[in-house]
Amino acid sequence: MILTQNIFEYWTQNTEGWLYVLVLALIAALYLTFFAVAGLLLVLMERRVAGFFQLRLGPNRVGPGGSLQTIADALKLVSKEIFMPKFADKLLYKAGYYFVIIASLLGLSVIPFSAHFQAFDINVGIFFITAVSSVGVLGILIGAWGSRNKYSLIGAMRSGLQMISYELSAGFAVITIVLLAGTLQMSEIVEAQRDTWFIIKGHIPALIAFMIFMISGTAESNRVPFDLVEAEAELGAGFHTEYSGMGFAYFFLAEFENMFIIAALAVTLFFGGWLAPFGITDALPGQVFWGLFWFFLKVLIVIFVFMWFRWTFPRLRIDQLLVLEWKYLLPIGLVNIVLAALIVWQGWLFEPLKWLGL
């Protein structure tokens, strides 16, 4: 099936030997570059959006329109002294950020950016993402434990609570869509939405699942109103209090990458991934480009919503966070799965285009 052909297979069809390895390395380099550039751009976007919400301009001095500001910030972080607390557990302290960064890199690898533009198109893609995203919390936990700081530890414990709780809800929201799509493979989930996006096709359960996914996605990426992990008014900087320079930068970058992954997942699951709305660009040449265009447009809109949350809402308290998950979101999510199953079983899907014979 042509669909399962990913970026790797696409470029290595007729290659052998060292060329094969070279293509492999190039793709890896491409992803790493994307990882870094996307992080920098997202930080810039966050700051500009923050400025927009806060009656100010945001960075606008370095480069045209402030576009080089985050690069300057990154250079500053690279050149900073790497400080380690005297009593820190060296191994755990240093291992912390690698866990976090590798978790988000792995998550990125199965995201379908466009047709064939996907590093691994494994048949359990969505399951793989939920699995690797839980690895990140390990990094936070051991990093904070290793830095021997009470503020870090409180932040890490909150992080553990938060991740364990909200992964369930996020998982249930994903399962709702898996029921509609009938597959765990990311590319096929996208392809199943060629007629109608799942948010429309699945009507009520899909809408509920989308809301649950957005809430738990915000919680998983540790953003306001669920940023208890770093809650700067309470814990200073939370789990990364003792990190400086690149250690801090890795945590910071991973946070933004996680937000990107959550947004990309939301787009893939609910808004048809890289598919154009109503197929308006399907006839045009350069399908890979148009796929990328629509994918990033949708992802940026979802990310904007996340940023909107961040610059508007106050923060929850830890017990309220758990109450929200275990008393509200989880039961709603469970009922929602049954509802979705019923709808799929009875075929009560909402497909206006099909009804109109289009």
Added chain:
Amino acid sequence: MSEQVITHSDIKFQEYFLNMGPQHPATHGVLRLILTLDGEEVVGIEPDLGYIHRGIEKMCEYDTYRQIIHLTDRFDYLSSHMNNEAVCLAVEKALEVEVTDRIKVIRTMMDELTRIASHLLWWGVMGMDVGALTTFMYAFRDREMINEIMEKTTGARLTMSYNIPGGVMFDLHKDFQKDVKNLIAHMRKVLPEYDRLLTGNVIFQRRMKGIGTLSKEDAVNYGATGPVARASGISCDTRKHEPYSAYNRVKFNEVIETAGDNLARYQVRMQEMYESLDILEQLVDNIPEGDYQVAMRNLIKLPKGEFYQSVETARGEFGVFIVSDGKKNPYRVHFRSPGFNNLNALLKAGLGGKIADLVATMSTFDFVIPDIDR
């Protein structure tokens, strides 16, 4: 290998200490709280003061009365005008000087402008403490208007030292009335906007309602004053009980809530801004003509005796107690600052909640640390 069973009694539960401060974002200064925590629950709070102690009371003993005024700016820098006024009123009381109506009205209007500015800053910072970062920028946008009014008339934006014994230092700027009218119109427009942004938010309501409750008895016992006490149902507004300056000729309500929790303190301050706007509105068109200074000797010597004057600052009752032995310097000066007593009340109200609750409670108490330490 024998199977090891871990029972509940094997696990040791231990309370631990956490230093909140002296460098901590939530203490807004160099206040150090030594917390005893059980998990995240606060079971003990012990403040450690003195990080910003400057010995102002002792310094006052070597300064003349005109010089003391400039030191009082540095207590509660957000209420600096009111602090100045307390000293001036005490000196005028001792010398039995009657100031003109114009001076009284100018002082009252400046008081209320300062109060609004202080409450605005509190609102912005309190939003930040509970995680809503945008409030800060909104509050500062509006506070800037007040700062500009201050700057035009007094030449300074924060520590104004505008009051002097027997009047004020300069006459009002010619734009003063126009600017204040602009401000009133603007504030009446943005205060409902603040409510939409923060007050009505369900997360904010959950964070505030029923948290950090201070009972009426405790508020009295710990000597709390200002919005903190008024939120617990105590009528303690010096402007009402012992009117000074022009407060006896304006109509305003003393805002009193009874719940004593964070939301009550929040509402008291929000309502006080409306009341301050009312006071400004009543006075802005009725500034009497007259001198802005009453002639006084350059070197003021108070008669022998003890003099006390209290004013209502944005944080509560600020009192000045002067003991004079007839010389150009006071024999002893004591300042009763609202922050110190309110801090004691926090030790009661902050117990039993989570760390996040303590932070929220602290910000509704609205501390300015130099006011506590002096």
